Ligand SMILES: [Zn+2]
């Protein structure tokens with residue numbers, strides 16, 4: 562899997578502007594954090610943002626995440642029974658491996674080339690733009706815990 566080079570601050574600013582959003586310190590901090598920590602939960606983002614900026618309310622961080630999700634700047638994944646996670650890797654219809662126990666989440670590429678999951682065997686006339694696939698299992702760390 563190709564690891565994209567980390568965008569610098571100017572690029573993050575441009576991303577906000579391209580999405581039609583005003584550049585604010587909390588917004589930049591959330592975007593920076595999600596680039597470094599993909600699949601972070603809102604709580605993890607809030608903790609990280611406070612480390613970067615000092616006091617920022619959890620509600621303010623939730624607001625930023627909601628704005629980003631609506632603007633399709635970040636993707637929100639909500640594995641059943643686990644807190645929502647956020648990531649900046651958008652638009653490639655990739656899927657996720659989720660550990661049933663600890664909630665660890667890893668990316669799984671849909672496939673090389675056009676995303677085949679977006680072409681269902683029967684689309685009933687729908688225009689399909691997303692296929693949500695979650696591979697549930699137990700991560701290596703949880704497998705190795707001796708009872
Ligand atoms: Zn686990």
Ligand SMILES: [Zn+2]
Nearest residue numbers: 648650667668
């Ligand atoms: Zn992902």
Ligand SMILES: [Zn+2]
Nearest residue numbers: 671672677678
């Ligand atoms: Zn797929």
